Amino acid sequence: MTLDCDSPKEACGIFGVYGVENVAPIIYRGLFSLQHRGQEGAGIVVSDGSEISSVKGQGLVNDVFSRQPIDKLVGNLGIGHVRYSTTGSTRIQNVQPLVAECVDGLWVVAHNGNLVNAAPIRKMYQEAGAIFQTSTDSEVLVHLLADPMYRSRPRRVARALAELEGAFAFLLMTKNCVMAARDKQGFRPLSIGKLGDGYVFASETCALAQTGAEYLRDVCPGELVVADQAGLHSSTFVDEDESRLARCIFEMVYFARPDSQVFGENVHSVRLKYGEQLAVEHPVDADIVISIPDSGNSASLGFSRASGIPLDFGFIRNHYIGRTFIMPEADARSSGVDMKLSVLAEVVNGKRVVVVDDSIVRGTTIRRRVTSLREAGAKEVHVRVSCPPVRNPCFYGVDFPTRDELIAGHEDVETIREFIGADSLGYLSLEGLFLSFEGRHCFCDACFSGEYPTEIACKDGKQALESMSNELNLDI
Ligand code: SF4
Structure with missing residues (x-):
């Protein structure tokens, strides 16, 4: 991501x-x-x-x-x-x-x-x-x-x-x-x-x-x-x-951080397997594998190991700029985007590049990354995503945009590939996501599958209780 x-x-x-x-x-x-x-x-x-x-x-x-x-x-x-x-x-x-x-x-x-x-x-x-x-x-x-x-x-x-x-x-x-x-x-x-x-x-x-x-x-x-x-x-x-x-x-x-144990598994090890499985599901002829740092790092290493394509550093992250993604207002987010990652042209110039990201939400940022790789001289850009398409909003504490704003909520993979400008695009399958576990049954995967594990009493999003607070009866 x-x-x-x-x-x-x-x-x-x-x-x-x-x-x-x-x-x-x-x-x-x-x-x-x-x-x-x-x-x-x-x-x-x-x-x-x-x-x-x-x-x-x-x-x-x-x-x-x-x-x-x-x-x-x-x-x-x-x-x-x-x-x-x-x-x-x-x-x-x-x-x-x-x-x-x-x-x-x-x-x-x-x-x-x-x-x-x-x-x-x-x-x-x-x-x-x-x-x-x-x-x-x-x-x-x-x-x-x-x-x-x-x-x-x-x-x-x-x-x-x-x-x-x-x-x-x-x-x-x-x-x-x-x-x-x-x-x-x-x-x-x-x-x-x-x-x-x-x-x-x-x-x-x-x-x-x-x-x-x-x-x-x-x-x-x-x-x-x-x-x-x-x-x-x-x-x-x-x-x-x-x-x-x-x-x-x-x-x-x-x-979760890669050095955490979550639900009994080390997060880095699971992401490595996601990358390996992604290479099996979506192989490609390429010269180098690069990651979108930091959250794509473990999966890109897995992709490299399984495919035999060498891993390199294609993006350099500016660690002194905040993780703009986590700022809640759109303006605040967009103002920092271009400052965060810069392409190492010496690495990607003239190469067929596989770029591994952990997810695509709206598609706008990976599109910008693909453009910047091409501008730096990449001959081909193949995007691999270490989870399935995110098609549905989350009601359990993750602030995804609405279904309309999720690119996979209304477009197929080929249309998304065209939109982001990649030569090829491959997502990890839902089955691949659970290879490290004993199947899907103990997990929520509603943002991918649309199968919500609970009734949802309110689908109004994060401002729902805000508007309840504002409904004042001023008839005094
Ligand atoms: S898996 Fe479930 S809880 Fe987690 S982000 Fe997706 S919808 Fe939300």
Whole structure:
């Protein structure tokens, strides 16, 4: 994928620690490792057992915590969040973790994913007089937790979580404990690690490694894990049922870092196999294989190994420009596109080039890359994509454009090839996508297949709850 306006965006990253002295710097490091999952905002909330303190802001982790240093965050438990908005606009109120004061204490919430039934739950509470502070789907959990229906009964958190449909990895915190929960279908990853005498929770294992934590296991789908004075204990809020698992295959294709273990597999190794399989499914006579860095790197290596065509560096990435793809507004994205990758003409000039990308969304960016390769003297340009055509939007926390904006949503492969100006175009098959796994049954692949694993209560996209917030009755 071309890391810009032609790309999907991730929902968020979450990181939490319980039972370690001075957790704020550890959470900061964890969030920094998860920066690729969201760049719009970041926040850390910690507790020393009696006081809760927080720092939140818009922008990159480094920027947020240099503007507002974390020295004042004192505590031995805390959670953090990096945000890309998949519901709600880019504004400070939507930056997480959310902190809410309920009648029986403070709740802190950090969420990765998208709740497909947030709109009706929100409407129900708003009609009953509740006031929402944000336009995010995540806030409905706070209202469920505060609702006397749940508050006054046993297994309050589990019962509230059981009301939610769609994709979620949640970290929750009170003054004295950290909780981690994953939806019953297991859409988003969430791992548990051990750090000294304490515990760490992270969206991806790369963040465990980079904070010195030892990986223990993943939070299971439908499981609520609590870290408190008594240690680590677990319960389920929905009975385990393998047949309903719907892990997001796009984590493997693009989102997760190659050095993470996701759904039990190393991401780099899976992408290598995607590249190898792509070479088998779409062979081509060429002189060199190049990748669209960084997310096409592993698959291009796999393609090179399987095809015997040497791998080279055809694009050089400017690491000092932000990952513009993750900026939410079209103008902000397009302004950085041309600055990011430059062609190494010495490598591609006069060559038949295979360029490996991880996905094509709108088609506009790969088209620009193909043009720049030709302008640099490439004799032929063959595009290979390490996933099937993206034909459908995602309702589970990945901000794809609408079906109309997805080029494969309305065009066939030959028309896309013509549009991007390539000599040939080959996508990995749906079967090839699952070769590393035991078939499709434990995964969601709806953006490719159109087979959504849940009912979708609201298909209005990320601004759906925003518009609900704006429907004010001004008849006063
Ligand atoms: S629709 Fe695609 S991106 Fe969304 S959860 Fe399913 S596989 Fe992942």
